Amino acid sequence: MSPTRISERTRRLAHGLRLNQTQGEKRLWRVLRELKTEGVHVRRQAPIGSYVADFAIFSRKIIVEIDGDVHSLTDQIDHDRERDAWLSSEGFEVVRYSSAQVSENLEGVVLDIRRRLDLE
Template sequence: MKPRHPLQNFARELRNNSTDVERLLWRHLRNRQLEGVKFRRQQPIETYIVDFISFEKKIVIELDGGQHLENREYDQQRDDCLRANGYRVLRFWNNEVIDNIDGVLEVIRACCIAMAPPPPNPRPLGAGE
């Protein structure tokens, strides 16, 4: 049996108490609605819990409220850690999600397309014959 991440219980609590803005974005990301990409919400990665993540595309989406103005150094350390683990980090202010959800979704969509895995190599001619 796979051991649980130490932050798993806290992540579950955050999922159960999500903000209005998180719920708004989640309505558009859940069930592979965006480019067929699976996203999870409130997922532990190392010592952090990210708002949304696609393991498949290696994309993290963070929603920032006013408290992030005071925590820029922490956010930078967090982003550096996530990037070191191969993730692309997209950050949006809460008001961006509320006032321009279509624009936010288009940025996420473009990132999903850009992070697409390369197509499989075709078999060389004569292979398997």
């Protein structure tokens, strides 16, 4: 499925995820949305194809994911690999941080993202 062809189901899922962000997503969103002042538009819970990215920077083709404990389960690891492979085939770079990284080192996570965006 093309990233521009988003099903109604995926749109509803993205909307629901925006309403129910995790604590890590909320904390990171507060910082990432400020990148707008530097000319970088970040979308949260953005539908892409049949997937929903935690954060998407379409102008730079970067996806930022915040992974909680569920991402260490075998089925989820397989799903994430499949998802990342599809996103990569569409030209996206997928960057993953654990919830613990966001919680314990938000500044470091933000600095890494800023470097990837050539803002540092």
